[in-house]
Amino acid sequence: MDEPKPPSPRRLKAPSSIDDLLARAHALEGWTLDRLASAHGHAKLGSGLHFKGKAGELVERVLGASGGPGATLDFPELGVELKTIPIKPDGRPAESTFVCAIRLEDAERAEWQTSWVRQKLMRVLFVPISDDSTRMLGRALLWEPTSLQEEALQADFDDIMGLAGIGRIEDISAHIGKYLQLRPKARDGSPRALAFGADGERLRTVPRGFYLRARFTGAILRNPESLPDEA
Amino acid sequence: MDEPKPPSPRRLKAPSSIDDLLARAHALEGWTLDRLASAHGHAKLGSGLHFKGKAGELVERVLGASGGPGATLDFPELGVELKTIPIKPDGRPAESTFVCAIRLEDAERAEWQTSWVRQKLMRVLFVPISDDSTRMLGRALLWEPTSLQEEALQADFDDIMGLAGIGRIEDISAHIGKYLQLRPKARDGSPRALAFGADGERLRTVPRGFYLRARFTGAILRNPESLPDEA
DNA sequence: TAGGATCCAGCTTTGGATCCTT
DNA sequence: AAGGATCCAAAGCTGGATCCTA
Numbered sequence: 150m151d152e153p154k155p156p157s158p159r160r161l162k163a164p165s166s167i168d169d170l171l172a173r174a175h176a177l178e179g180w181t182l183d184r185l186a187s188a189h190g191h192a193k194l195g196s197g198l199h200f201k202g203k204a205g206e207l208v209e210r211v212l213g214a215s216g217g218p219g220a221t222l223d224f225p226e227l228g229v230e231l232k233t234i235p236i237k238p239d240g241r242p243a244e245s246t247f248v249c250a251i252r253l254e255d256a257e258r259a260e261w262q263t264s265w266v267r268q269k270l271m272r273v274l275f276v277p278i279s280d281d282s283t284r285m286l287g288r289a290l291l292w293e294p295t296s297l298q299e300e301a302l303q304a305d306f307d308d309i310m311g312l313a314g315i316g317r318i319e320d321i322s323a324h325i326g327k328y329l330q331l332r333p334k335a336r337d338g339s340p341r342a343l344a345f346g347a348d349g350e351r352l353r354t355v356p357r358g359f360y361l362r363a364r365f366t367g368a369i370l371r372n373p374e375s376l377p378d379e380a
Numbered sequence: 381m382d383e384p385k386p387p388s389p390r391r392l393k394a395p396s397s398i399d400d401l402l403a404r405a406h407a408l409e410g411w412t413l414d415r416l417a418s419a420h421g422h423a424k425l426g427s428g429l430h431f432k433g434k435a436g437e438l439v440e441r442v443l444g445a446s447g448g449p450g451a452t453l454d455f456p457e458l459g460v461e462l463k464t465i466p467i468k469p470d471g472r473p474a475e476s477t478f479v480c481a482i483r484l485e486d487a488e489r490a491e492w493q494t495s496w497v498r499q500k501l502m503r504v505l506f507v508p509i510s511d512d513s514t515r516m517l518g519r520a521l522l523w524e525p526t527s528l529q530e531e532a533l534q535a536d537f538d539d540i541m542g543l544a545g546i547g548r549i550e551d552i553s554a555h556i557g558k559y560l561q562l563r564p565k566a567r568d569g570s571p572r573a574l575a576f577g578a579d580g581e582r583l584r585t586v587p588r589g590f591y592l593r594a595r596f597t598g599a600i601l602r603n604p605e606s607l608p609d610e611a
Numbered sequence: 612t613a614g615g616a617t618c619c620a621g622c623t624t625t626g627g628a629t630c631c632t633t
Numbered sequence: 634a635a636g637g638a639t640c641c642a643a644a645g646c647t648g649g650a651t652c653c654t655a
Contacts, residue, residue: 335629433614481612569649
């Protein structure tokens with residue numbers, strides 16, 4: 150028996166509308182990363198299960214994301230950020246989801262309303278990928294936070310940036326934040342990022358980024374309007 | 381400096397009312413198990429941290445529980461069941477809470493309204509004990525389930541007894557039940573309990589008992605009317 | 612055995628470290 | 634360095650096994 154043949158994903162022009170983007174994303178359901186790479190003239194993706202970023206980059210290209218450098222969304226005209234998300238056989242995310250890095254030196258002035266993390270999270274296209282050897286794409290979901298969800302995210306942001314703003318960056322562990330957390334984000338643990346200490350002194354620390362906890366994204370994938378509650 | 385001296389816990393008469401019971405229980409706050417045992421003429425409780433049941437038995441005696449054999453509550457006149465509960469330094473329970481054993485051979489006829497587990501849970505005096513070397517008593521809490529809490533417990537009971545009633549006792553794992561679970565309850569894994577199989581045949585299986593998950597009791601201790609919600 | 616619970620190995624979760632491409 | 638994420642050792646959780654006294 151032949152494999153069923155999904156519609157071709159070979160599209161490179163930017164999607165013209167959210168409906169267009171969502172239709173393209175839905176058409177990817179059932180493709181494996183290897184077949185997707187071949188269909189786009191890429192070599193096979195290597196021998197391992199995971200590729201640290203390659204999946205995300207490939208899906209971006211296939212969907213026609215503007216990409217490119219600069220602090221921008223994947224689909225700036227549509228206000229959409231793309232995130233691939235690895236899913237275990239039981240349907241839950243295998244990992245937290247990286248959102249964006251932060252500039253620690255600006256922590257004191259940071260506000261949720263104008264933050265980069267909020268811009269990224271206001272409209273997200275989640276593309277599930279099975280966390281097994283097939284690396285198969287699942288059904289994409291376009292998510293916009295409910296007001297309750299946004300309040301919860303802002304509360305976490307305020308807790309984190311509150312500490313950062315008073316120079317207590319080293320007191321921020323990944324334990325802070327019910328749904329949104331701050332973690333190291335660098336190719337090694339070297340303190341290459343600029344920050345200010347409690348007395349206003351400059352110091353170097355490890356670069357950090359915001360992540361959505363797997364518990365939060367797992368709840369969204371099952372019911373986009375839900376919030377995982379505490380005990 | 382001397383240790384503060386709580387009021388004497390040396391009481392053996394049954395409490396005359398719920399207020400009396402609660403007042404006695406509150407008077408125990410701050411006592412360690414060792415001091416409580418001494419004050420009651422018991423030898424020290426052994427060298428280990430834990431005593432598998434001794435804490436519960438000691439607190440029962442100090443509060444004047446009727447105890448005694450027979451399928452009865454600790455304070456039958458008051459309709460109160462006593463449960464000690466070990467608490468970690470962070471304030472959450474270290475363990476699930478045993479409720480009662482069940483008669484598997486009666487599973488088919490069992491109903492929540494008339495069940496022993498319901499009788500035990502309709503009014504519980506929780507006595508926290510620190511899960512460290514001090515084994516110090518905390519502030520007792522008298523809990524009666526809200527209607528939402530009781531519905532949730534009944535749903536778990538029905539799931540579990542539904543399987544037991546159709547002879548699928550071996551399919552019941554401790555994973556079933558959001559708040560109330562069924563687990564082995566015996567001094568070893570030997571199949572000493574009577575049950576009926578799917579075809580009505582008699583068989584021997586390991587004795588089992590109901591337990592409240594630590595997530596549930598933890599929520600109650602923080603807010604007696606709360607329910608831990610799912611994602 | 613019934614009634615009071617805790618013990619603990621194995622699985623799950625996750626916080627911090629790391630990897631690749633442009 | 635920025636942007637895309639995954640890796641993985643160690644902590645946390647918990648389901649099944651076990652312990653004590655009367």
